[in-house]
Amino acid sequence: MKKIKGIVLAMGVVLLLAACGNGKSNSSAAEGDLLKSLQDKGVVKVGFANEKPYAYEEDGELKGGAVAIATAVFENLGIEKVDGHLSDFSQLIPGLGAEKFDVITAGMAITPDRCENVAFGEPEMQYGEGLIVKSGNPKDLRSYKDIAANPDIKVAVMSGATEKDFMLREGISEKQIMMVPDIPASFAAVESRRADATTGTEMTIKMALESANKDKLEFVDNFEQPEIEGVPSYGAAAFRIADDELREAYNAELKKLKEDGKIAELIEPYGFTEELNVVDLDLTTESICNGDNY
Known part of the structure; x- marks a missing residue:
């Protein structure tokens, strides 16, 4: 009797382990091909960072450079509707992993660390960094090194953004960095004198300043990259690592848009330019993840 119970118990453990697998969520694979499922439904859930000019809402409609590219690619894949959801930047990757979104995009920078957690599509656009200070630039800040040289200076930066890592590598200390949830909060920190400056991608903070208090804030035109x-x-755009077919199909349509020169047409209405923001055709995500292009 004990032997039979032991066999039953062992079989139960085997079945439990088989059901659990490796513990990683992969419901899209379990349900079948995600790409075909999205094409059948005609809808794709896309997470966008609420970051103008990449993605933002205006008159109840989602707009922005990242929105325009994603919409064009998915239309060419036979997916007519992009069900877009604006989110805090720091919540995009967790939301993708939790299957809240099918894909995320917002001009998210490809970095080696992020490449370990998500599968990036091929690069869609490029951009530099920017700095906003109090009007008149009283501290004469024109680079991250200027901030590092004065330990009393505080700089606000959006949580989850790559700028924190950039500043640390330029010698700015953790004590000088104030993390805030979004761009408006970073502007408010400078306006209230809790911070001396804020930084972010050049296009994002430059566009955001247009709707902020220009009398109190100033964009540093001669900021040193x-x-x-x-x-x-x-x-x-970024995908779950398991969703190879969706990513490859997305890349194929993106390549066509690049080769036809359509990317510039899609993003220029939002303030981007072909000269500054369109990537070279031969640049690959693999080279960026490996750090080969720097």
């Missing part, structure tokens, strides 16, 4: 790995940054 840091000469470090990761600058310029290259933005791309």
Whole structure:
């Protein structure tokens, strides 16, 4: 009797282990091909960072450079509707992993660390860094090194953004960095004198300043770009690592748009330019993840 119970118990353990697998969520694979499922439904759930000019809402409609590219690619894949959801930048990758989104995109920079957690599509656009200070630039800040040289200076930066790592590598200490949830909060920190400056991608903070209190804030036109790995940054859509077929199909349609010169047409209405923001055709995500292009 004990032997039979032991066999039953052992079989139960085997079945339990088989059901649990390796503990990683992969429901899209379990349900079948995600790409075909999205094409059948005609809808794809896309997470966008609420970051103008990449993605933002205006008159109830989602707009922005990242929105325009994603919409064009998915339309060419036979997926007519992009069900877009604006989110805090720091919540995009967790939301993708939790299957809240099928894909995320917002000019998200491809970095080696992020490449370990998500599978990036090929690069869609490039951009540099920017700095906003109090009107008149009383501290004469024109680079990250200027901030590092004065330990009393505080700089606000959006949580989850790559700028924190850039600043640390330029010698700015953790004590000088104030983490805030979004761009408006970073502006508020400078306006209230809790911070001396805020930084972010050049296009994002420059566009955001247009709707902020220009009398109190100033964009540093002659900001010196840091000469470090990761600058310029290259933005791309990101997928779950298991969703190879969806990513490859997305890349194939993206390549066509690049070769036809359509990317510039899609992003220029939002303030981007072909000269500054369109990536070279031969640049690959693999080279960026490996750090080969810096």
